[in-house]
Amino acid sequence: SYVLTQPPSVSVAPGQTARITCGGNNIGSKSVHWYQQKPGQAPVLVVYDDSDRPSGIPERFSGSNSGNTATLTISRVEAGDEADYYCQVWDSSSDHPYVFGTGTKVTVL
Amino acid sequence: EVQLLESGGGLVQPGGSLRLSCAASGFTFSSYAMSWVRQAPGKGLEWVSAISGSGGSTYYADSVKGRFTISRDNSKNTLYLQMNSLRAEDTAVYYCAKDFANCSGGSCHYYFDYWGQGTLVTVSS
Numbered sequence: 443s444y445v446l447t448q449p450p451s452v453s454v455a456p457g458q459t460a461r462i463t464c465g466g467n468n469i470g471s472k473s474v475h476w477y478q479q480k481p482g483q484a485p486v487l488v489v490y491d492d493s494d495r496p497s498g499i500p501e502r503f504s505g506s507n508s509g510n511t512a513t514l515t516i517s518r519v520e521a522g523d524e525a526d527y528y529c530q531v532w533d534s535s536s537d538h539p540y541v542f543g544t545g546t547k548v549t550v551l
Numbered sequence: 552e553v554q555l556l557e558s559g560g561g562l563v564q565p566g567g568s569l570r571l572s573c574a575a576s577g578f579t580f581s582s583y584a585m586s587w588v589r590q591a592p593g594k595g596l597e598w599v600s601a602i603s604g605s606g607g608s609t610y611y612a613d614s615v616k617g618r619f620t621i622s623r624d625n626s627k628n629t630l631y632l633q634m635n636s637l638r639a640e641d642t643a644v645y646y647c648a649k650d651f652a653n654c655s656g657g658s659c660h661y662y663f664d665y666w667g668q669g670t671l672v673t674v675s676s
Binding site for chain 1: 586
């Protein structure tokens with residue numbers, strides 16, 4: 443089955459840029475979606491189709507995807523961005539096609 | 552406004568059963584596939600099961616296949632998850648999620664555009 447690998451944690455100072463990677467075999471050929479989950483809350487979609495943002499998501503959140511790595515970038519990080527972030531793809535070749543990454547805890551210093 | 556409200560969670564003994572419900576509103580329920588996603592304490596997200604808008608197609612993770620059954624009642628705008636033969640490792644918060652299909656060139660991929668707040672299932676003696 444398809445595997446998505448994320449770094450367990452990323453630390454960033456307020457106002458700086460956080461980059462969260464999501465690694466998978468030829469992930470650039472798939473569409474990648476990103477979810478933010480704050481403690482005790484449900485996940486929220488922050489980027490879909492590699493780089494599109496749902497309405498209400500700040501422009502500070504952006505995404506890219508190429509080769510074997512997709513990246514979620516959070517610019518001008520704020521304290522409220524502290525959360526777990528998960529990437530997700532649809533693996534059409536599998537009987538269980540919804541695949542989540544391992545998750546990354548973003549800590550704002 | 553899309554709303555998804557789960558219910559039915561609780562404490563159950565190993566080997567027992569539980570049925571989760573998810574009441575949906577704010578969108579045409581029958582037009583969208585729906586999923587259940589769970590999160591064990593301190594762990595990541597795990598997709599559990601999905602069902603097509605008509606209910607005619609269902610999909611399961613290997614970890615629950617043969618024990619869990621997903622269904623829906625489009626007349627009641629409600630999604631269900633019947634969980635049998637529960638194990639300690641099924642302990643988790645269970646979220647229902649609305650699927651969004653992006654289709655082009657004859658193929659589709661799916662993601663979750665809305666999530667409920669979750670219901671906790673604890674399997675313990």
